[in-house]
Amino acid sequence: MTYSLGVIGGDGIGPEVTQEALKAVEASGVDVATTFFDLGASRYLRTGDVLPESDLDSIRKLDAVLLGAIGPAIGSTDVPSGILERGLLLKLRFELDLYINHRPFRSPSPESGYVGKAVDMVVVRENTEGSYAGEGGILRRGTPHEVATQGSVNTRFGVERTIRYAFDLARSRKARHLTLVHKTNVLTFSGDLWQRTFDSVAEEYPDVETAYNHVDAACIYLVEAPERYDVIVTDNLFGDILTDLCGAISGGIGLAASGNLNPERTGPSLFEPVHGAAHDIVGTGRANPTAAILSAALMLNFLGEREAASRIEAALQPAPPVGLSTQDIGDWVAERIRHGNN
Ligand code: IPM
Ligand code: MN
Numbered sequence: 489m490t491y492s493l494g495v496i497g498g499d500g501i502g503p504e505v506t507q508e509a510l511k512a513v514e515a516s517g518v519d520v521a522t523t524f525f526d527l528g529a530s531r532y533l534r535t536g537d538v539l540p541e542s543d544l545d546s547i548r549k550l551d552a553v554l555l556g557a558i559g560p561a562i563g564s565t566d567v568p569s570g571i572l573e574r575g576l577l578l579k580l581r582f583e584l585d586l587y588i589n590h591r592p593f594r595s596p597s598p599e600s601g602y603v604g605k606a607v608d609m610v611v612v613r614e615n616t617e618g619s620y621a622g623e624g625g626i627l628r629r630g631t632p633h634e635v636a637t638q639g640s641v642n643t644r645f646g647v648e649r650t651i652r653y654a655f656d657l658a659r660s661r662k663a664r665h666l667t668l669v670h671k672t673n674v675l676t677f678s679g680d681l682w683q684r685t686f687d688s689v690a691e692e693y694p695d696v697e698t699a700y701n702h703v704d705a706a707c708i709y710l711v712e713a714p715e716r717y718d719v720i721v722t723d724n725l726f727g728d729i730l731t732d733l734c735g736a737i738s739g740g741i742g743l744a745a746s747g748n749l750n751p752e753r754t755g756p757s758l759f760e761p762v763h764g765a766a767h768d769i770v771g772t773g774r775a776n777p778t779a780a781i782l783s784a785a786l787m788l789n790f791l792g793e794r795e796a797a798s799r800i801e802a803a804l805q806p807a808p809p810v811g812l813s814t815q816d817i818g819d820w821v822a823e824r825i826r827h828g829n830n
Contacts, residue, residue: 502556
């Protein structure tokens with residue numbers, strides 16, 4: 489079986505870390521036919537294209553997509569904020585109906601977690617609605633009377649399919665525990681929909697223990713007592729913010745992988761590190777490709793190549809020696825995937 493794999497290196501350190509992830513895939517022995525897509529800031533600056541229909545059509549036909557990072561440098565005036573994020577990354581999430589953002593966090597060892605607490609959890613982030621949906625607008629822009637609104641879109645359908653995915657995931661894990669994180673005390677409309685949907689789906693999963701935390705409290709618990717969590721399910725924006733925190737408490741954002749999933753498999757799913765383009769360290773060899781490599785492992789697992797995926801994960805246990813460059817880490821991991829961990 490040869491999988492057709494789309495590769496979008498993207499911006500900043502994206503192409504550097506993606507190259508190392510591809511090395512790991514190759515070392516795992518899984519056959520992939522790669523198509524590289526020139527998308528991101530440099531294409532936009534050259535041609536004005538963000539995600540042309542022809543590229544999107546080719547992407548729809550693939551088995552999976554591996555993405556590095558999207559986004560211009562902070563403060564860059566060449567590419568206005570949001571053009572690439574909304575026009576490329578979010579457009580892919582929406583168009584391919586990648587409604588689950590599956591973000592696992594596992595500290596490589598108890599000592600590497602924040603204040604010595606081991607982290608082993610997954611955040612299931614709703615990925616196509618909420619305040620990311622793009623509802624709202626600006627009226628009377630630039631005048632003293634200007635108004636900006638940015639609504640949060642929550643549909644029963646979108647919320648329920650996300651919560652169901654999270655319950656299924658929790659059921660498959662040892663701890664069988666699922667926490668809904670929201671802000672139901674203030675967001676009384678969307679919070680009510682999330683809470684009622686959560687409660688009604690929970691009745692079908694009596695074997696899964698449940699909990700609820702407000703998002704602000706969850707920030708404290710994640711730092712002080714991450715062992716409270718097994719699987720968290722939450723909305724798009726809370727999930728975005730919480731997963732950066734989860735990255736920080738579980739060994740660093742350089743280790744955090746994610747899968748943007750279409751669980752119905754009506755199209756390709758997309759796998760990418762949680763981190764961004766980190767323009768400040770481009771070309772220095774200091775980018776850690778671990779998150780990209782682990783994203784490739786998530787991809788193989790989702791494609792059904794479980795054995796290859798576990799070999800990649802095992803190759804990163806323990807973590808690579810400190811001081812290695814991006815490429816050296818990639819080589820070190822590839823070697824261990826090929827020949828075992830000794
Ligand atoms: C992420 C990123 C994206 C998001 C940005 C780049 C649009 O921060 O994947 O977490 O906000 O979802
Ligand atoms: Mn983010």
